[in-house]
Amino acid sequence: MKMIKNHPSYLYAYAVVNDLVEAPTVFYENNEIFIEPKYIKLQCQEFLDIADEKNSKYIINEKRVKKIDKLCKILKMAKGLKAGDSIYNSLSGYQWLLIVASLCTVYRENKKKRRYETVVLEICRKNGKTFIVAFLFFILFYLEPKFSRFFSVAPDGALAKEIKKALEPLIKVNSDVLEDDEFKILRDSITHLPTENIYTPLNYSTSRLDGKEPSVYIVDEAGALPSSYAIEAMRSGQLLVFNKLGFIISTKYPTITNPMEDEVKYCKGVLDGTIEDETYFSLLFEPDEELIKDWTTNDLIILQSNPLAVEIESIYLDLLKKRMKAIIQENTRENFLTKHCNIIYQGLGTESYIDVSEVQKCKVAKIDWSDRNVYIGVDLAISNDNCAVAMVAEEDEKILAEVMAFIPEGRIEEKNAMEKINYYEFINAMKCIACGDKIIDYSVIEDFVFSIEEKYNVSIMAIGYDRFNAMSSAQKWDTKYNTVVIRQHSDTLHQPTKLLYEKIMSGEFEYEDNKLLEINFSNAKCTFDTNMNRYVSKKKSIGKVDMVMALIDAVYLLQQDVFLNNDGFLVQVEKV
DSSP states (O other): OOGGGGSHHHHHHHHHHTTOOOOOHHHHTTTOOOOOOHHHHHHHHHHHHHHTTOOSSEEEOHHHHHHHHHHHHHOBOOSSTTTTSBHHHHOOHHHHHHHHHHHHEEESSOTTSBSOSEEEEEOOSSSSHHHHHHHHHHHHHHHSOTTOEEEEEESSHHHHTHHHHHHHHHHHHTTTTSOTTOEEEETTEEEETTTTEEEEEEETTTSOOTTOOOSEEEEESGGGOSSSHHHHHHHHTTTTOTTOEEEEEEOOOSOSOSHHHHHHHHHHHHHHTSSOOTTEEEEEOOOOGGGGGGTTTOTHHHHHHOHHHHHOHHHHHHHHHHHHHHHHOGGGHHHHHHHHSOOOGGGTTEEESSOHHHHHTTEESOOOOTTOEEEEEEEOOOTTSOEEEEEEEEETTEEEEEEEEEEEGGGHHHHHHHHTSOHHHHHHTTSEEEESSSSOOHHHHHHHHHHHHHHHTOEEEEEEEOHHHHHHHHHHHTTTSOEEEOOOSHHHHHHHHHHHHHHHHTTOEEEEOOHHHHHHHHHOEEEEOTTOOEEEOTTTSSSOOHHHHHHHHHHHHHIIIIISOOSSOSSOOOOO
16 A cells, blocks of 8 residues: 555545534534535545556655654644644644645656646635644745745735744744754744745835745735735746646635636636646635525634634533524624635625536537527627627426637737636637637627528527627617517526526536536525525626526526416516
8 A cells, every 4th residue: 555545645535425424412412523625625635546546647756755754743833832843743634735735746758747737725714724834834945946035925014924923933932842043043034044934024014026036926915915915926937947836825804806816717617627826725614505594603714714623522512602692683693604704795695596516417419409499589789798699498387508708809818817717618619709809799799680580590589788888789789689688687587597507407407518607606696585596696706607697598588488378478578
């Protein structure tokens, strides 16, 4: 048996994937079953596949693992519950996985080259976050080439030096096993003298971050940063680094628009398989979406977002007390939910529309559209943003769907960078059409709709649209087709939103391979009106959802004409 299979990192990942992680005794007294979050399980499965040598491209460098183990066994903890114990025996399961995966996952053909370039850790407060990132720097002092430069970036001066403050006692308490004067600690830096590797904390608000060349960087409390500038500045400085590595770490913050949420969204796309990027590793300790609404009673939420609470019962019990206080005292609720449950408090009224894995189950190799009656949904956004056209039909109670996206051709590079997806891939796959320069050329969309009948050999029964941006185009389509204004309000969109959800969940939905549509589904967030009508909200969604919105408009027409068999549409045809 290979050494790695007995290693704490492997044992933790195996336990997560196989639901063998033991939660606190008091949790089991309530006859609960502890299950780790979905995205933690997906990442652990990837690690196991590599460790079990099921991956043809990557392996675990066991020689490097042994070197790290040796270091951990001679060093002792400086403070905390396990002060004085060896670091090897003090690290938790997730910490071991983070270390081994990020530092020891390498290419088969070049064991010196690491796989991962970006490591994202989303975790609640008081879960050993600061210590583990400080210890990663400590390990890298020994592993990285001479003259390497390490940086940490945080939103303000106090946070910027937290990692340095964690490193200093670790170095001092282990002075007996380190060489004399091995480390030089100054006010603004720590240098490992044998390698001349130097670590410098940087303050986002005062330091100029451009021009740095970090071998390794850590962006701490990324959710509190005003923009992604710090992350991108560090990445830009690594262009010439052979083994580039960056850690992005944070708890949740009470806003859905911050750099950490962008990174988390991207990581979920990687783990879901909608984004291809082998350089990302992430541990996202946030509760599964379907649990959030029961935060006042469901103990599983606390355990899924606090890995140390799983291993240390006293932490778990303390969090239960904090939850009770948050229930009673509303002014403590935001802090508890965001910092101790990784739930965005202002987003409690929203939820994901549908798990993209459920959508992917409905993918088919080919749909024969010939001789079908189809319904068209059009989402025409402002002229410099994405638009979409969806086509649906019914067959044996199933909904068949095809969706095409449209983007301004002159903004492809900008959109690739901002949305962190490759639109060229979708253009080549003929699921996206680039037209116009900085703004969409609506005539291309209009001609595309006019070409649908001939291209697919179908009959268009109706075209549904939002009057806000589509009046001019609708006037042209109305010369040939039945056009319908679809009121973009929850009382109208609730029914098709619900029908599409039910059809996908029951496997009565089909679409051909369309990764961009899957990304749109993964971005889509739902909210509720005062009558508890559910609808997809563009404002609440994280990322583009135009393809889903066009699809819902098309499903609305299909629902009224076929599934409800109405004599005419509920929303009156509006001649333009």
